[in-house]
Amino acid sequence: xxxxxxxxxxxxxxxxxxxxxxxxxxxxxxxxxxxxxxxxxxxxxxxxxxxxxxxxxxxxxxxxxxxxxxxxxxxxxxxxxxxxxxxxxxxxxxxxxxxxxxxxxxxxxxxxxxxxxxxxxxxxxxxxxxxxxxxxx
Amino acid sequence: xxxxxxxxxxxxxxxxxxxxxxxxxxxxxxxxxxxxxxxxxxxxxxxxxxxxxxxxxxxxxxxxxxxxxxxxxxxxxxxxxxxxxxxxxxxx
Numbered sequence: 001x002x003x004x005x006x007x008x009x010x011x012x013x014x015x016x017x018x019x020x021x022x023x024x025x026x027x028x029x030x031x032x033x034x035x036x037x038x039x040x041x042x043x044x045x046x047x048x049x050x051x052x053x054x055x056x057x058x059x060x061x062x063x064x065x066x067x068x069x070x071x072x073x074x075x076x077x078x079x080x081x082x083x084x085x086x087x088x089x090x091x092x093x094x095x096x097x098x099x100x101x102x103x104x105x106x107x108x109x110x111x112x113x114x115x116x117x118x119x120x121x122x123x124x125x126x127x128x129x130x131x132x133x134x135x136x137x
Numbered sequence: 138x139x140x141x142x143x144x145x146x147x148x149x150x151x152x153x154x155x156x157x158x159x160x161x162x163x164x165x166x167x168x169x170x171x172x173x174x175x176x177x178x179x180x181x182x183x184x185x186x187x188x189x190x191x192x193x194x195x196x197x198x199x200x201x202x203x204x205x206x207x208x209x210x211x212x213x214x215x216x217x218x219x220x221x222x223x224x225x226x227x228x229x
Contacts, residue, residue, distance in 0.1 A: 001213065028174060033183045039213030040184040041191045043170060074212065075204065080157040090160045091170050095195070097213060 003037040004103040010113045011098075015044055018121035022050050023084065025120050028091070037100035039074065044092045044118060048084035055083045055123040061132055063115040068134035070102040071116070079131075081123045094118075159203050166197040192217050 011034060013027035028043035048054050058078045062068035076094040084090060094116075102108050121127060161167070173190035180186035192214045198204035209215045 029177060029182060031182050032177070033181075035185065037213075038185060039191070041173060041194060043174070075158050077158055077160070082157075082160055084160075085162075088162065090162060091164075091167065092160070093158055093170075093194070095158075095212075 001037050001097070001100060003035045004100050005035060007036055007103050008033050008112070009036065009098055009102075011040070011042070012113060012115045013042060013044070014115055014117035016117060016119040018119060021056060021120050021122045022054060023048050023056055023120055025118075034098060036070070036098040036102045039095065039097045042094045042096070042116075044077075044094070045089060046082075046084060046092055046120065047089040048086060051086045053083055053085050055081050056120040057081050057123040057127070057129060058118050058120045059129050059131055060116065060118045060135075062134070063117065064111060065132070065134070066107055067098075067102070067111055067114050068132055070099040070105075070108070071114070071134075072097050072099055078118065079129070158198070161198070161201075161203055165201040166194055166203065169194040169197045188214060189217055 010031050012031045013029060015026045017023060017025055024045075024047040026045060028045055032040055032042050034040040046056070057080065060073075060076075060078055062071045074095045074097070076096070077092040082092075098114075121129065169190070173187055173194050176187040176190045177183075184191075192209065195204060195212065195214070199206045209217070
């Protein structure tokens, strides 16, 4: 996979929590500038301020939605339950790249900024995690 | 309100390419993470300036069983060499 040298994309980060989720959760950086085809690292930090272990599960979204199909996560903390013990704080990395084909898509010509948004929900019975359609199986 | 979710299972949706990173509960790679963040702040968040720190962080994860060992070329970091004692870059 080769880097597309003449396109620089600014990835901005958002962190949200579901209504009943008590963790503190925030991105560690406001943005990362990256070229399509170049792998990149970003961090979030989560903290459980309660006196009880809390298990969370996260999903993500990409804005603009049409850019989501080019967002490839090599590894991250999403879609699997994560347990934080009482008062524990942990760094959560996302290792990703924007597919070089992004630069070939005429619809993406004017897209220079992408927002990556993670939301943590409290993992419990019956939770239906919202997953965007561009997330690969 | 009790948040006794410990042990309750919910469904497992599909994970990303290499799955989920195990959590670094012990903070084994905290130093490498901080070096990376310092590099980014010093380089106006330009990812291409901090690829050595990225490699050092992932290398730390691999050494501590927090990430499956993988060829660097498959992770887009094959063209870099980590030197044994890495000085902090670009501290302006």
